[in-house]
Amino acid sequence: MPPGLLSPLLVGRDQPLARLRTALDRAASGQRAVVVVAGESGIGKTELIRTATADWPMTAWGTCVEGAGGAGYWAWSRALEQLARQIGTSQARRLAGEEAPLLATITPVFGQSSSGQRTARDRLLLFDAVSC
Numbered sequence: 042m043p044p045g046l047l048s049p050l051l052v053g054r055d056q057p058l059a060r061l062r063t064a065l066d067r068a069a070s071g072q073r074a075v076v077v078v079a080g081e082s083g084i085g086k087t088e089l090i091r092t093a094t095a096d097w098p099m100t101a102w103g104t105c106v107e108g109a110g111g112a113g114y115w116a117w118s119r120a121l122e123q124l125a126r127q128i129g130t131s132q133a134r135r136l137a138g139e140e141a142p143l144l145a146t147i148t149p150v151f152g153q154s155s156s157g158q159r160t161a162r163d164r165l166l167l168f169d170a171v172s173c
Contacts, residue, residue, distance in 0.1 A: 061093035
């Protein structure tokens with residue numbers, strides 16, 4: 042889709058689309074950018090994300106369903122798996138560095154997970170690893 046044009050399925054989403062594109066521009070300049078798109082089922086969240094990221098060579102996103110009892114960090118695991126496929130598993134593991142075993146607790150793409158008793162500190166470290 043040519044830059045500046047909205048998807049025909051996207052109506053009245055100029056402001057959210059601009060906010061997403063601003064976050065993408067920040068990420069492209071080396072700043073951290075995490076965006077959460079929330080809302081009722083069927084209101085166009087996926088189309089909004091697809092439209093915003095259409096011109097970007099590497100983006101990843103995950104979904105979760107509220108109240109579905111899904112595994113913790115499900116959305117992060119899906120996004121990390123997408124990124125690993127885009128850059129290659131060995132590159133993803135290299136970039137994860139010493140945090141790869143911790144990230145492997147939510148997706149096997151990072152190799153062998155760190156095993157043992159999970160503590161509150163482990164959960165905080167995992168959150169820090171996926172949000173950096």
